[in-house]
Amino acid sequence: MDASWGPAVCLVVLVQMWALVSGQVRYSVPEEAKVGTVVGRLPQELGLEAGDAEERRLRVVWQGQRASVEVSGASGALVVSSRLDREELCGKSAPCSLRLEVLLERPLRVFPVELEVTDINDNAPLFPVARKNISIAEVTTVPGSRFPLEGASDADIGANAQLSYTLSPSEHFRLDLQKNDEDGDSLFLVLTKALDRETAPVHRLVLTASDEGRPSLTGTMELVIAVLDANDNIPQFNQSVYKVQLPENTERGALVIKLNATDLDEGTNGNIVYSLQKLFPQEGREVFEIDRKSGEIRLRGDLDFEDVGLYRLQVDAGDQGNPPQLGHCKVLVEVLDVNDNAPEVWVTSLSVPVPEDASVGTVVALLSVSDRDSGANGRVRCWVWPSSPFGLESRFAGSYSLVLREALDRERVSAYEVEVRAEDSGQPSLRASRGVRVPVSDVNDNAPSFSQAVYTVLARENNAAGAELARLLARDSDEAENGRVSYSLWEGGAGAASSGGGWRPASSYVSVDADSGLLWAVQPLDYEELQVLQFEVRAVDAGEPPLIGNATVQLFVVDENDNAPMLLPPPGGGPVLIPFVGGVVGASVEAATGSESETLWAWAAWGAPAGQVVAKIRAVDADSGYNAWLRYEVWEPRGKGPFRVGLYSGEVSTARALEEADGPRQRLVIVVRDHGEPSRSATATLSVSLVEGGEAALSGAGSSSSSGPGVLSVAEGGLSAGAASSSANVWLVVAICAVSSVLVLALVLYGAARCAPRAAVLSGAAPATLVCASEVGSWSYSQRQSRSLCVAEGAGKSDLMVFSPNLPPPPAVPAVKDTSQTQPPALLDTVSGAAFLFSLPAFSLTFNFFLALIACDSPFPPSIFLRLPWPV
Known part of the structure; x- marks a missing residue:
């Protein structure tokens, strides 16, 4: 036996001995004693001798119970034969006494024995369940609320069954134990602080029951406290303001932002639905849309930075509790500019037509240039194309003046198609242009100008009075009244000497129509009276002040065969x-x-x-x-x-x-x-x-x-013929040699002249030369006069007249075509290769001299020379 049981066994034995003395045997044995533990020594207590117990067959008889003790063999001691469990044998009864009968045969005797099984603290407190679930509503359950708990039980008795309770530490709960002898102990779980499911949805506590045994045994039970949700939480966004940037060319359907609101509640109290409630501007409702379940905001319409640069959206997140709770946030959508707008050019003021004598710097138009884009996309550079004669001057941002940079000439350009071009600084850049038509108003700055400075007109003699001789045309580059030309003869010294010896003005021979410039004969012309008539025609415009242009007309009368020899x-x-x-x-x-x-x-x-x-x-x-x-x-x-x-x-x-x-x-x-x-x-x-x-x-x-x-x-003829014959032959040889040399030179000059432009009457700028042949008798060369080189018997008369006005060349005038007026029949082409050669003084003198030799009794008739193949 264990040493700890020694004093107890001695005590039991003493008690038994005393009991036998008093007439009743009592034994006490602690429960859970080991098998073989001696409960008592019956022979001594019954007064038997050693060895009598076995011989007399001493044994224990149980009354309907399982035998837990028995008499040990020869010694006759009462020992524990099986496990003794007081709680099994007696339950909660106290004391736990077992009544035994000890049977002794030979002789048969029966002795009553009372066996008390004493309690030991071998049972820990035991709760009905190991885990107890408790549901407590948050918010609505106020502190102080009590929740009853079922206490633990202990199979032991006495002090071993006296229980005390402890609760694991908690700021929300405490235990309240109320002892009542009649009703027993009452155990309550008391709420000391309001619960918040969102903070702690479940509270796990351990309830411990401890007995007072030595050593003390404990039992535990887990309290699982589920906090029931109440709709006490508002859906919350993780940001109060969301900022999003979108290019204005973002396509429809693109995701703008995905919002996520959280609700600490659960169930329907935590189910969130999104909605757009307030928008600025109001047109944003057509631009954005939100998915009520996912919180995705997508682009529904088109963005235009130039219309709206910033959208302010308010998104509501509401739960489905009763009553529902709402959370809010703002979404700022900033529209980023894209270079999608070309510059715009507007003409705000146009001052046209512009006088051609306008000074440099004159403002022609005011223009406004703008670009709806911003930043570099809205910075505009402007220029004028073509660059002259106009330019741009910036007055202030977006405003320009179209100014005159060069002098104008309406006769050169009557109207300008100016294009104002604008280009922004975006990538890629966009361009725009605006056309401005600037007509130039006329100023009388151009005098009428004839196509030729000198006109050569050929008119046949004996023409009828009123016959058309030529049509003079003066061009005036101005317009309207400034370009309306009237023609007149200038009487200042122009005229001709008549055969009668008097001086007659040109107006007595010709006249010019003031409107058409038609030159016509006032009277029939007689070559024998008038060979050359030179006069001046003036063209005056109707401008203020009027401007004058003039041209010299040389009228050559062409001889007709109207006189017999x-x-x-x-x-x-x-x-x-x-x-x-x-x-x-x-x-x-x-x-x-x-x-x-x-x-x-x-x-x-x-x-x-x-x-x-x-x-x-x-x-x-x-x-x-x-x-x-x-x-x-x-x-x-x-x-x-x-x-x-x-x-x-x-x-x-x-x-x-x-x-x-x-x-x-x-x-x-x-x-x-x-x-x-x-x-x-x-x-x-x-x-x-x-x-x-x-x-x-x-x-x-x-x-x-x-x-x-x-x-x-005959005598006169013979002498003159003999003398003239010898001298004429000598001079003829000299003349032929001279003419041959000059002819070669003339051909060279003629070749050079053929390369130069040739002009006809009324169309060329160079003065014309007229060559006319007269009767046989003399040849002469004249510049407005005649000289006789060889005169035969009788009055001398020129039969080759070379007229060369020898006037200075006219100023260069741009040629003006006029197909509406045809040349009159009296105008003949007079400029030819022969005329050009005859206009050379050296050649003409030599040629006239040679012809004079022929005329002065030369054996060669003049027809031989005239029929030579002279260049034409």
Whole structure:
């Protein structure tokens, strides 16, 4: 036995011994004693001898209970045979006494034995359940509320069953134990502080019951306190203000922001629904939308930074409790500018038309430039295209002035299409433009200008009064009244000398129409009276003040073959030409030629050799050029007569040696014709008397007084012919050499001239040169005058007139086409290669000199020279 049980067993034995003495045996044994523990020694207590217990068969008899003690063999001691559990044997009864009968045979005797099983603290306090769940509503359960608890039980008795309770530490709960002898102990859980489910949804406490045994045993029970939710929490956003930035070109449906509100409540009290309640501006309702469950805000419409740059949204988050709680937040959506707007250019003021004499710096228009974008996207750079003659000046931000930078000229540009361009600084940059039409108003700053400074006009003589000669056209670049031109003749010294010797103004010959510039003849023109008429035509515009332009007109009268050849009297003066009277021949010649026949007288010696000049017919034609170029022909007798006449010289010479068979007198009918179309002619009858040589000499000596009209005597003709023949041949050779040299030079100059621009009458700027041929007799070169280089017998008359005004070249005037007016028929082209060559003084003098040699009894007729292939 354990040493701790020793004093107890001794005590029990003593008690038993005392009991036997008193007549009843009592034993006491603690519960849970070990098997074999001696409860008592029955033989000693019954007074038996050693060994009698076995012989007399001492045993214990239980009454309906399981035997927990028995008599041990030979010693007869009462020992524990099985586990003794007081709580099982007696429960809560106290004391726990077991009544035993000890049976002794031989002799049979029965002894009552009382066995008390004493309690030990072998049972801990025990709660009905190991875990107790308690539900307490938050907020609504006020502190001090009591919740009953079922206490623990202890199978032990006495002090071992005396229980005390403790609760694990808690700021919200405490225990209240009320002892009552009648009703027993009452245990309460008391709420000391209001619960908050959101802070602690579950409270776990441990309730401990402790007995008073030695050692003390404890029992525990877990209290699980669930805090029931109340809708006492408002949904909360993690931010009170959300800021979002979106480019204005964000597409529809894009996610703006996802909001998340939390509600510490649970169940329906924590179910959150989102909504948009307040918006600024109000149009935002059409731009944004929110998902009521997820809290996602998405773009519903289009953003435009230029319309709204900032949206203020208010989002409500409401739970589904009763009553519902609402949480709020703000969402600021900042719209970021994108360069989606091109600059805009507006013309706020336009001052047109602009006078062409406006000064530099004149403000033409006021413009306003703007860009709805901001920042660099809204910074605009402006310029003008084309850059001249206008420019931009900035007055202040967004305002510009279109100013004049250069002088204007309406005649050069009548209206400007100005384009004001604007470009912003965005990436990529956007451009815009605005067209401004700036018309230029006219100022009378241009004088009328003729297309030529000098006009050369050719007019045929004998034209009808009122005939159109030319049409002069002056252009005035101005417009309206400033460009309306009227024409007039300037009488200041312009005119011509008439054949009568008087000076007549140009207006007596020509007139110009004030409106059309038509030049017409006031009276018929006569070349023999007037060859060249130079005058000035003025063009005056209707501006204020009027401006004047002028042009010089050189009117050349073109000769017509309106004069027949006339026979000249002898050089020394003689009788008037006597018409030839009688004879069929004269009549036939007159009929054939259509002109009068004149009778002339000459003498020839018998035996005169062939080629001897016997007479010379002199004639003149008042016309000029080919119309005055005369040729001589023998009309009668036809065939092989003894005399012949020089085709161009008019010299009558012997065709062969004269014979007596020719008779004493020869009658010649000579026709003098010009080269005009139609040709005009005159006839002369030459009567040649054949005499002896001495008579011919005497007749030649008195020829100056007695020869007939127009007759050159034989002696005179022979001497002059012999002397002139030798000198003419020398001069002819010299002239031919000179002409050949000059011709080569002229061809070179002509080639150079052909490369230069050629102008026709009324269209060229260079002065024109007119070449006209006159009758045979002399050639001359003239610059507004005539000079005779070689004059034959009779009055000298030019038969080659070269007119060169020798005026300074006109100023350069831009050519103006006018297809509406055609050139009148009187205007002829006069500038040619030959005219250019003849205008050269050196060549003209040489050429005229050579022609003069030919005219002065040269054996070569002038037609040979005129028919040479001269350049044209």
